[in-house]
Structures are given as C-alpha cells and as structure tokens.
Amino acid sequence: MSTRTLVSPAALARPRGRAVYWTVFTAVVVLFAIAFLFPVYWMVTGAMKSPDEVARTPPTLAPKEWHLSGYGDAWDLMQLPQHLWNTVVQAAGAWLFQLVFCTAAAYALSKLKPAFGKVILGGILATLMVPAQALVVPKYLTVADLPLIHTSLLNDPLAIWLPAVANAFNLYLLKRFFDQIPRDVLEAAEIDGAGRLRTLWSIVLPMSRPVLGVVSIFALVAVWQDFLWPLMVFSDTGKQPISVALVQLSQNIQLTVLIAAMVIASIPMVALFLVFQRHIIAGISAGSTKG
Amino acid sequence: MTKTAARPPAEAIAVHPAQAPPPAGGRGRRRLADQVGAYGFLLGGLICFALFSWYPAIRAVVIAFQKYTPGSSPEWVGTANFTRVLHDPEFTAAWRNTLTFTLLALLIGFAIPFLLALVLNELRHAKAFFRVVVYLPVMIPPVVSALLWKWFYDPGAGLANEALRFLHLPTSNWSNGAHTALISLVIVATWANMGGTVLIYLAALQSIPGELYEAAELDGASLLQRVRHVTIPQTRFVILMLMLLQIIATMQVFTEPFVITGGGPENATVTVLYLIYKYAFLYNDFGGACALSVMLLVLLGAFSALYLRLTRSGEDAI
Numbered sequence: 001m002s003t004r005t006l007v008s009p010a011a012l013a014r015p016r017g018r019a020v021y022w023t024v025f026t027a028v029v030v031l032f033a034i035a036f037l038f039p040v041y042w043m044v045t046g047a048m049k050s051p052d053e054v055a056r057t058p059p060t061l062a063p064k065e066w067h068l069s070g071y072g073d074a075w076d077l078m079q080l081p082q083h084l085w086n087t088v089v090q091a092a093g094a095w096l097f098q099l100v101f102c103t104a105a106a107y108a109l110s111k112l113k114p115a116f117g118k119v120i121l122g123g124i125l126a127t128l129m130v131p132a133q134a135l136v137v138p139k140y141l142t143v144a145d146l147p148l149i150h151t152s153l154l155n156d157p158l159a160i161w162l163p164a165v166a167n168a169f170n171l172y173l174l175k176r177f178f179d180q181i182p183r184d185v186l187e188a189a190e191i192d193g194a195g196r197l198r199t200l201w202s203i204v205l206p207m208s209r210p211v212l213g214v215v216s217i218f219a220l221v222a223v224w225q226d227f228l229w230p231l232m233v234f235s236d237t238g239k240q241p242i243s244v245a246l247v248q249l250s251q252n253i254q255l256t257v258l259i260a261a262m263v264i265a266s267i268p269m270v271a272l273f274l275v276f277q278r279h280i281i282a283g284i285s286a287g288s289t290k291g
Numbered sequence: 292m293t294k295t296a297a298r299p300p301a302e303a304i305a306v307h308p309a310q311a312p313p314p315a316g317g318r319g320r321r322r323l324a325d326q327v328g329a330y331g332f333l334l335g336g337l338i339c340f341a342l343f344s345w346y347p348a349i350r351a352v353v354i355a356f357q358k359y360t361p362g363s364s365p366e367w368v369g370t371a372n373f374t375r376v377l378h379d380p381e382f383t384a385a386w387r388n389t390l391t392f393t394l395l396a397l398l399i400g401f402a403i404p405f406l407l408a409l410v411l412n413e414l415r416h417a418k419a420f421f422r423v424v425v426y427l428p429v430m431i432p433p434v435v436s437a438l439l440w441k442w443f444y445d446p447g448a449g450l451a452n453e454a455l456r457f458l459h460l461p462t463s464n465w466s467n468g469a470h471t472a473l474i475s476l477v478i479v480a481t482w483a484n485m486g487g488t489v490l491i492y493l494a495a496l497q498s499i500p501g502e503l504y505e506a507a508e509l510d511g512a513s514l515l516q517r518v519r520h521v522t523i524p525q526t527r528f529v530i531l532m533l534m535l536l537q538i539i540a541t542m543q544v545f546t547e548p549f550v551i552t553g554g555g556p557e558n559a560t561v562t563v564l565y566l567i568y569k570y571a572f573l574y575n576d577f578g579g580a581c582a583l584s585v586m587l588l589v590l591l592g593a594f595s596a597l598y599l600r601l602t603r604s605g606e607d608a609i
Contacts, residue, residue, distance in 0.1 A: 004501025006517055007413050008508055025414055028421070035482070036424050040431075042450060043439055055448045058456070105336030112329035120337065127344040129595035133543040133564055134587045137571045137580045138347035138354060144361060147346065165339035196328055225432050227546045228564075232572070243434040247550055250438060259442070262435045273430040274423075281422050284487060285494035 047071060047260035054256050067256075074260035078249050080242070084264075087241040090157050090230070091223040094164035098219045099212070101165045106174035107200050111186060121175070127168045133228065139163065140232050155236040160223060167222075170215045177211040178204060214283045217276060224269050351588065354581040361577070372582040376570075382583075384558040385566040389542055391473055392480075392562065396541040400481035401488070401534060408492040409522070422493070426486035436483040437550035441466065444475055444551070466551050472559045476547045484540075488533055495529035496522070528601070535598040539591055563587050 444465035570580035
C-alpha cells in the first residue's frame with residue numbers, strides 16, 4: 001500500500017527529511033489530541049467535578065474529587081432511561097422499515113422491470129435535489145393530518161419510521177448494488193422454482209451484506225442524530241428522543257448533570273463507531289470514488 | 292374443471308413456460324402477474340415517497356399562496372405571504388446570516404479539512420488512529436456538540452476564554468457578542484463536520500497515480516508546485532463536489548443557532564431555516580413558513596441540480 005505521494009520516499013529517507021517528517025507527525029498528533037480528543041475528555045471529566053469546581057476559573061485540568069453522582073443524577077432527574085428508550089425505538093423502527101421497504105422497492109426497480117420503472121426512479125432521484133430540511137413544514141402538516149385517512153402521527157414513532165423510508169440516497173445505494181448482481185444467478189433460482197420473494201430472501205440479500213451494513217448504519221445514525229424533525233413531531237415530553245430532551249431540559253438543570261447527560265447521549269453512537277470503524281470509514285471513503 | 296377445459300393452453304403455459312411457445316393471451320396474463328408482483332414490492336416505498344417527499348414538495352408551493360391554519364379550510368391570498376415575509380426585518384437578517392455562515396464555512400470549514408487531508412496523506416504511521424479521531428466528532432450527536440461548545444463559549448467558566456488567557460490574548464464574547472456570534476457557530480459546525488470531508492478527500496488523494504508526482508519532481512517542480520499542478524487538478528472533481536455538498540448542508544443550518552444562541556444576540560444568528568421554524572411554530576403562520584421554504588428550495592434546488600449534473604458528468608469521465 002505504499003504508493004508514491006506528494007513527498008518522495010527518497011526525500012523522507014534522508015536524515016533531514018526524516019527529522020521534518022517526525023516533527024510534522026508530532027505536530028499533527030498534538031493538534032488532533034487538542035482539537036478532537038481534549039473536548040471529549042473535558043466533557044467526560046467535567047461531569048465528574050463538583051458543581052463548584054466546574055464553575056471555577058481558572059478551571060482544573062482533572063477533577064479534585066471524582067464524583068460519579070453527576071451521571072446518576074442525570075440518569076434519574078432527566079429521565080434518561082425513558083428518552084434513550086424512545087430513541088432506540090425510533091431508530092430501530094426506522095432501520096427496520098427502511099430495510100424492508102427500501103430493499104423491496106430497490107429490488108423491484110432493479111430486477112423486476114415494473115411498468116414506468118424509469119419514471120418512478122426519476123421521481124425518487126429528483127427528491128435528492130430537494131433538500132430535506134427545506135420541506136419540514138409541509139412534511140409536518142402532512143404528518144399531522146395524513147391525506148385520505150385524516151389521522152395524525154404526531155407524538156407517534158410512526159412519524160419517524162414512515163418518512164425514514166422516503167430516503168432516496170439509501171434506496172439508490174441498494175438499487176445500484178442489486179444492478180451488479182448478474183441476471184443468470186436470479187434466473188437459475190427461478191428455474192429451481194424459487195418465487196421472487198424467495199429469490200430476494202435467499203439469493204439477493206445474502207449477496208448484498210456489505211451494502212445492507214452501510215444502509216443500516218446510515219439509517220441508525222440519521223435517526224439518533226436528528227434534531228429538528230423530532231423537535232417538531234414530539235411535543236409530548238414523554239415521547240421525545242434524547243436529542244430533543246437534552247435541549248428542552250438544558251435550561252434549568254445543574255451544569256454537571258447536563259454534561260453527564262450529554263456524555264450518556266453520545267455513548268451509543270460513539271460505541272457503534274468504534275466497533276464498526278473500519279466499515280464506516282471504508283464506506284465513506286468508497287462513496288467519494290464512486291462519485 | 293370446465294374453466295381449465297375452456298382455456299387449457301394459457302393455464303398450461305403459465306405453469307410451464309419452457310414447454311411451448313406461448314400464445315399472446317397467456318403471455319399477457321403472465322406479464323400482468325409479473326407487474327402486480329413488481330408493484331407489490333414497490334408499494335411500501337412508493338407510498339412513503341408519495342406522502343413524505345412528493346406531496347410535501349407540491350404542498351409547500353400551494354400553501355405559500357394560502358392563508359393556512361390547521362383545522363380550518365385554507366384561503367387563497369395570492370402573493371400576500373411573500374410580501375409579508377419580504378417586509379419582515381428578520382428576513383434580511385436571516386438571509387444575510389445564512390449566506391455569511393455558508394461563505395465562512397466554505398473558507399474555514401473547507402480550507403482546514405483540505406490541508407489536513409493533504410498532510411495526513413503523507414504520514415505513514417498511525418493512519419487508522421488519525422482517521423478514527425478526525426471522524427469522532429461526527430459521531431457525537433449534533434445537539435451534544437452544540438451544548439458542549441455553548442459551555443466552552445460561556446463568558447464565566449468557558450474553556451474558550453481560558454485558552455485565550457493562557458495564550459495571553461484578549462478574551463472574546465464568542466457566541467454572546469453580536470459580531471463574533473456567527474463565526475463562533477461556524478467553528479462549531481466545522482469541528483463537528485469536518486471528519487467526513489477529510490475522509491472523502493483522503494480517499495481522492497490516494498487515487499492520484501504516483502507517476503505524476505515522480506514526473507513532476509523530475510521536471511524540478513517544488514512541493515508547492517506539485518500541489519498546485521498535480522494534486523489540485525487531479526482531485527478537482529472531488530473538491531467541487533465536496534464544496535457543493537457543503538454549501539447545500541450549511542445553507543440549512545439550524546441546530547447550532549437554535550441550541551447555542553437562540554438566534555441572538557440581536558438576530559445576529561437567525562438563519563433561514565430557523566426563521567421558517569419560527570414562522571410555523573411561534574407565529575403559527577404556515578403560509579409565511581411555506582413561502583420562505585419555497586425560496587430556500589429554489590436556491591438549494593439550483594445547487595443540487597448543479598451537483599447532480601457534475602457527479603453525472605464525472606461518472607461519465609471516469
């Protein structure tokens with residue numbers, strides 16, 4: 001993997017080159033530590049300081065006494081278990097709905113040749129041009145009073161799950177992957193007597209594990225990180241996900257407790273990232289070369 | 292029994308397509324069954340796109356010309372919503388702030404990840420570590436990043452002023468000062484989002500053929516000349532694509548101003564999306580909110596169209 005880059009290997013091999021290299025390397029390590037790791041450290045330890053200490057100037061680098069009560073208070077006072085559970089339900093449902101409906105639709109568009117398939121795909125891709133956030137208000141009005149059946153999905157996790165399916169990016173990702181599966185593989189399954197659902201389930205899906213992984217991560221992260229849409233949709237405090245609850249409760253709560261809650265809210269996504277870092281980073285990097 | 296007897300060929304062919312050349316009627320039925328099946332797979336997705344993407348887009352345009360209150364029937368008001376919104380002093384502030392934010396984010400939030408990727412690509416050690424660390428802030432929920440930086444910008448015990456004092460520099464009002472608030476938010480957005488840009492640009496840098504650098508070096512090109520004449524032209528397409536994506540994203544900024552400054556001080560950080568939110572949920576003026584949405588939509592739609600055009604032509608070129 002050692003391809004030639006901007007600086008030639010010969011220049012790096014010289015003593016002067018090596019000195020410059022290690023200086024730059026150290027500088028980048030220090031920069032990264034200060035810029036990206038230190039804020040996280042500050043958050044995690046800030047939650048363990050006493051309320052007096054966290055407000056002290058100049059601040060202390062590490063807590064004088066380590067209090068774990070900040071985390072306990074956040075857990076109880078801010079009803080974190082409930083808000084975390086709400087977020088989990090919303091994210092898991094959005095993931096499941098997206099996997100089922102986006103996969104089925106992508107499979108149909110890629111392999112089943114529906115009439116007007118090109119028009120439908122065009123309509124789906126056109127939504128990529130319409131920035132999601134610019135449409136939140138009419139989308140909110142639609143969710144508040146669904147056409148024809150006149151039902152409101154406000155304060156219902158369906159308000160997260162159903163709109164999540166309308167994700168042109170993930171659908172297109174799946175369709176492009178399915179396009180690469182050769183026709184004769186599917187035809188062989190058909191000759192063996194497999195129906196379309198059976199072909200999708202036992203041939204297409206097992207072959208599509210990498211893209212399903214990427215779509216799953218995108219789906220989960222999108223719901224966990226979203227703020228504006230759940231802020232609009234969940235006015236009922238008991239139904240709010242963690243992101244909305246944090247902001248709503250941040251006004252009148254002790255700083256150390258709030259910081260502890262912020263740490264707790266970050267743990268699931270950071271853990272997901274650390275576990276799947278290689279896949280996530282490879283997925284993002286691959287996105288660029290495909291354009 | 293009589294049914295099968297009446298049309299034996301069609302039934303037989305529907306079950307065993309390979310046995311005989313199908314007559315036209317059977318094939319049509321088969322095709323219809325295929326279509327029904329295909330639409331069965333499409334249905335869930337189609338309904339969701341229709342309800343939550345296509346319909347709201349049309350509705351935004353319709354409501355922009357209506358007086359709309361949930362529960363009562365809407366009235367047509369012509370362009371009254373647009374004139375009202377255009378005369379709102381916050382309107383000018385919101386657009387000025389959004390455009391300034393986008394421009395600053397492009398200058399700061401684009402130059403830094405670009406340079407960082409350039410340097411990271413030269414480092415031969417701890418590659419995985421750098422990639423994980425730079426992407427870490429992206430995985431922290433945006434609300435948490437915003438609250439974290441709000442605490443850093445705190446005029447009392449905030450870390451930002453503490454750092455300035457440590458460096459013997461004059462302290463700043465950061466997000467609480469009318470002149471510094473917007474740039475403070477740009478810093479937050481850059482910190483939180485640059486990981487993606489760095490990773491994508493790094494991948495692009497790795498696709499540059501090494502021979503180009505070798506040839507340039509043989510021709511006596513210095514380091515900066517190599518960046519200027521090899522690196523930038525070779526990644527021109529990715530740079531353009533990332534820029535457009537970032538413009539589209541930063542024009543829709545909401546979380547940072549909502550959480551950190553609440554649009555203040557003195558409307559210094561009200562953005563277009565924030566104003567849309569205010570019209571809908573504070574003033575209960577959905578017509579005005581949709582008029583604003585349509586304006587934002589047209590502008591961002593133009594950028595998106597450009598982006599899609601570029602990625603298409605880029606694909607053809609590769």
